[in-house]
Amino acid sequence: MTLVRTGDAKLIRELNKAIILDIIRKQGPISRAEISKIVQISPTTVASCINALMKDSLVMESGTGVSSGGRKPILVQLNPNDRFLIGVAVNASKITIAAFNLYANVQKKITHSLQNETYSDLSDFLITLLQDFLEDFDQKEDCLGISITFQGIVDADKGVVVYNPKLNMSNVSLKDKMEEALHIATYIDNDTNGSLLAEKGYGHYQQAKNLIYVTIGDGVGASVLVNDAIYRGYLGGAGEFGHTTINFNGPICECGNIGCLENYVSWQTIQSRIEEEMANGKKSTMSMWLKDNEQLTIEKFQQAVLQEDPLALVILDDVAFYLGIGLVNLINLFNPEKIIVGGELANDNPYFIRKLNEFVLKHSLETHTEKFAILPSSFGADSEVIGAASVLLHDLFHSTI
Structure with missing residues (x-):
């Protein structure tokens, strides 16, 4: 790994620190000399960066290594629990807030339903939730930052939620509002971009350089990794997979628009179809929840799938068919190594993943499916909030993507 040495000196120092911190995260405990060999920069620069990282309580010394002839080297490793960060995942139905250490391990988590919530401004509501959440932390100055992910179009550079119709948000400068109220550095990004960063940083697919993450639940989105960099589009709007058209008569x-993919595969569509089919006399184990006036949730639908409920399986097969059409287009267009399917509808749903693989292998170009597979998220139900945290962690540890 060779660092580019041109440009602003302060920027280079920050890039050096990010690279060295990531090496320590992945390979620590490790000596300063070994880090210098890996990143191909001088021992003096490495020592200076590590001193700065230790001053920030991000790195600590941890014993000695094996001597190669002289004094035993002092090893350094990540100091994961001295600082913390907060990840916030916001979708149409709920807000999940979690505190993390530097290894992206959840230390505290709460979920707040938005199903029956009324608010004039989600920004103010979110600030109140975070103020309450932070009350449990004595040393708020140890918080490295807050990272928040949303569905829809997000300008990550400016921290603006550009377009989220489900939450009635348009050009909301959320980063500025949060920092003014909470006095903590805040990061904003699209939810699926966050999930892709989580896979690259901490998941099972860290080595992939051409990867697509698709999320399916309240909505449908995609994040595309091309040659190890997220493709964000001209104005940050890339990845609106759910708003690709699959039926102009839809x-x-x-x-x-007319006939968007989201209208065929989102949870709202599935829920409406279940209720319609049962109203027309179709038999299903899911009827017991409706009879008891319980809310029909994705989790209950998945339970019906596991029980091989005929109606649930027919509906899920149709969802796999329509989503499969969209995935075939992504495969033929981008030729990814893998597609990861996450989100509430895909979590703990091996039947769904199998059906998607069967469809795309049948209909995609053969040249694009050699060694290819559709795979589930590494993080299951926590994928959204770990994705949110990964936006900040990526900025801390990496100088690319």
Whole structure:
């Protein structure tokens, strides 16, 4: 690994620190000399960066290594629990807030439902939730930052939620609002970009350089990794996979278009179809929840799938068919190594993953499916909030993507 040495001196120092911190995270305990060999920069520069990282309580010394002839080297490793960060995942139905250490391990988590919530401004509501959450932490100055992910179009550089129709958000400068109220550095990004960063930083697919992450639940989104860099699009709007058209004779979407993929595979569509089919006399184990006036949730739908409920399986097969059409287009267009399917509908749902693999292997170009597979998220139900945390962690540990 060779660092580019041109440009602003302060920027180079920050890039050096990010690279060295990531080496320590992945390979620590490790000596300063070994780090110098790996990153190909001078021992003096490495020592200076490590001193700065130790001053920030991000790195600590941890014993000695094996001598190669002289004094035993002092090893350094990540100091994961001295500082913390907060990840916030916001979707149409709930807000999940979690505190993490530097290894992206959850230390505290709460979930707040938005199903029956009314608010004039989600920003103010979110600030109140975070203020309450932070009350449990004595040393708020030890918080490295807050990272928040949303569905829809997000300008990550400016920290603006550009377009989220489900939450009625348009050009909301959320980063500025949060930092003004909480006095903590805040990062904003699209939820699927966060999930992809989590896979690259901490998941099972860290070595992949051409990867697509698709999330399916309240909505449908995609994040595309091309040659080890996230493709964000001209204005940060890349990845609106749910608003690709699959049927010009289909229903009108909330985005204003006709026949969007999201209208065929989102949870709202599935829920409406279940209720319609049972109203027309179709038998299903899911009827017991409706009879008891319980809310029909994704988890209950998945339970019906595991029990091989005929109606649940028919509906899920249709969802796999329509989503499969979209995935075939992504495969033929981007030729990824893998597609990861996450989100509430895909979590703990091996039947769904199998059906998607069967469909895309049958309909995609053969040249694009050699050694290819659709795989589940590494993090299951925590994928959204770990994705949120990974936005900040990526900025801390990496100088690319």
